[in-house]
Amino acid sequence: MAQDKLKLIPLGGLGEFGMNCMVLRWQDDIIVIDAGLMFPEEELLGVDIVVPDISYLTENRDKVRGILLTHGHEDHIGGLPWILSELNVPVYGTEFTLAYVEGKLEEHELLDDADLIEMVPGERIILGPFSVVPIRVTHSLVDCVALAIHTPVGVVLHTGDFKVDLSPPDNKPFDLHAFAELGKQGVLALLQDSTNVDRRGYTPSEKAVRPRLDEIFAQTKQKLFFSCFSSSIHRIRLAMELAHEHGRKVAVIGRSLDNSTEIAQDLGYLDPPPGLVINPGQIKDTPAHKLLVMISGTQGEPMSALSRAAVNNHKHAHIEAGDTVLLSSRVIPGNEKSIYRMIDHLERRDAEVIYDDGASGLIHVSGHGSQEELRLMINLVRPKFFIPVHGDYRHLKRHIELAVGMGVVEKTILLEDGDILEMGRDSAVKTGKVPVERVCIDSGGASTDVVEDLVIKDRRHLSEDGIILPIIAIDKRTGRVENAPEIVVRGMAIAEDGLISEAKQVVQKTLDVSSAEEKADYGVIKEKIRSDLKRYIQKNTSRRPLIMPVILEI
Known part of the structure; x- marks a missing residue:
């Protein structure tokens, strides 16, 4: 009878932030949702990234039908080069997501052999016994989807990362109607993003940052340096619109920002007026009060453009007394030291630094739904089984409590990486575990190597004794x-x-x-x-x- 059960096996993303990777298996067919990476904790000395352990997939390589991507953030696509080098299977993603993936695979010389297939919200994809319908959701990146996976025992709905934004800047709103329809038809299991389960209320729309940013543009007398996550296309677009309104030219500095703006322009998400964007080399010839410099390095990464500019070590970006530096992003936990060190350098240059400015108006909004949006989704689809994904253990536990409190879910299941959940039409039972070690990658130098636990132990030993x-x-x-x-x-x-x-x-x-x-x-x-x-x-x-x-x- 076990052959008639759908298996759900998380390989990453349940019990940590990042490294999202979920396996669905029906008999001899496997699909994978997302292939993310995670940045290492401090104790993983000299390790650059951590990726999921895919030994379960390599052992069943002939059964893997494809990898489906919900969106293009690193914690959902960053592990692809590592996975595809071991397991060359088709990769499905939306147009914008695949544009990011292409750049990543090209860097690792894997693009020529990759099979990338575009998926369009609302258009069905058949992979063996799985029939997958992508549904448009809103997030801090563009072109993001949830996945409704029709299986022989019922529909499994994976939300991906989402918030409910009904008036996003690209006029492609969250598709409430599609989720309501699914709810009417019946959903076996809901796998829902837990990132903001601690936050009450609703997450504000991306448009909510406009008033405060407009005010900053109006008040800035000299150069304005604007830094946000390079994947925040909506925010980049807003900054360019405000620059145009306030008579400023825009220079883009930093490789990641450069790549993102180029992709966004190619795909029509950015359409700056002719003459608005100038080359970094033209900065010196542009009056300070007529200039917006969009610069990467919002998390204080050591070799980023903004970190180098903060210590006056950048070819084009020179921050002077009276300039304004705006960090339109959140502080990712673990990055506090490097960000505040960079801010100290900027303050030494007598620049005005604006960051985490909640008191006088929003300069950043989250891309993840808060408690009321999570409740809304559960109410819309009314699943039989509820499984929280994407978060530390405490987030998953809190999310279970939230779902139980609503009284519309038959059963909640807290899974961790490696757990095997077997689901039938009326049952969901944990039946065991698959091995999931963390795979540490050292990409310094010419090669990309897996770092064994013994090496990390030696590094720690050396550093301490x-x-x-x-x-x-x-x-x-x-x-x-x-x-x-x-x-x-x-x-x-x-x-x-x-x-x-x-x-x-x-x-x-x-x-x-x-x-x-x-x-x-x-x-x-x-x-x-x-x-x-x-x-x-x-x-x-x-x-x-x-x-x-x-x-x-x-």
């Missing part, structure tokens, strides 16, 4: 030690004359009690030195540095 290198010169033929041992210490604050001289004696003693045969066998003598020195250091300092004996062959 330092390293000791005992250096000994030994004649391989005779086993004779040619001179007194040297000791190099890095990352440990210890007195040169005390501990180090005693450590040298410990090494010398080990050498003295070792036979010529042992000394000629480098593997044996290295291990003996390491073991004796480790015991001595631990006893005298309570620290456990990495000890790596170096034998110089004479």
Whole structure:
């Protein structure tokens, strides 16, 4: 009978923010919703990104029919290069989402082999036993969809990231009617975005930031530097409209912003009047009060254009006393230090910095629905089973409480990464787990490598306790030690004359009690030195540095 059950298996995004990836399986057919990445916590030293563990998919590679993308944010598409290099399957997304994906795959030299298929809201896609209808939703990015997946046991509705905006700047509103129709037909399971479950009320429309931004444009006497997320096309469009109204030329600086504005113009989401946008090289020839510089780096990323401009290290963007810098974005948790450090540099330049300006009007609105929008969606579709997605454990738990309090859902299920949920027409039961390790990627240098847990453990060890290198010169033929041992210490604050001289004696003693045969066998003598020195250091300092004996062959 288990063959007649629909399996839902989250590989990422349930229990953390980012790395969204959900698997649906019916017998021998699998579809995947989203393929995101996550930026690492501080303890993952030297790791650039974290992507989902797709070993379940690679083990069932012949069954995977495709990857369906809800929208183009990094936490939904960022893992694609890694996944497609292991598993080349068709990728479905809206026009704008695929434009982002193309750039990403081109960067990783995967575009030529990729099979990218455009999906249009309202138009059905058949993938084996799954019939998928994308439904237009609004978010902080354009061209976003929820997915209504018709399966042999009922409809599974995955909201993707959404808020209910009925008057968005691109005049493509949230499709309430389609969700209401689904509700009438009956929905087996609703998988709903939990990001803003802590926020009461409704999330304001994207248009709500216009009055405060208009005021800032009117009050700014010199250059205005405007920074927002490069994917916030609505915000970029609004800034360009205000620049035109206030008689300012627009220069775009920063690779991510450049790419986004180019894609948005190609696809008709941005249509600046002729002559409004100038080259960065023309900044110096434009009067300060006639200039808007759109610049990337809202999160204080070390090599971003705004971070470099803040320390006067950018070719075109020079921030001077009296200029205004507007950060039209939220502070992503974990980025506080780098953002406030950058703001300090800007303040040193006597620039006026406007950020998180809630007191005197909105300069940023969220792209995620607050509590009332989450309730509205549950009421519209009235699902039999409710499963919160996209959030830390506390968000998922709070979301369950919200759904239970409404009294319209038959059963709520809290899933975490790796859980297997088996659903029939009237049942939903957790039946086990698939392995989901976090896959850490180090993309520094020419190659992109997976960083093993052992490497991260070594990096942490080095950062906390330092390293000791005992250096000994030994004649391989005779086993004779040619001179007194040297000791190099890095990352440990210890007195040169005390501990180090005693450590040298410990090494010398080990050498003295070792036979010529042992000394000629480098593997044996290295291990003996390491073991004796480790015991001595631990006893005298309570620290456990990495000890790596170096034998110089004479």
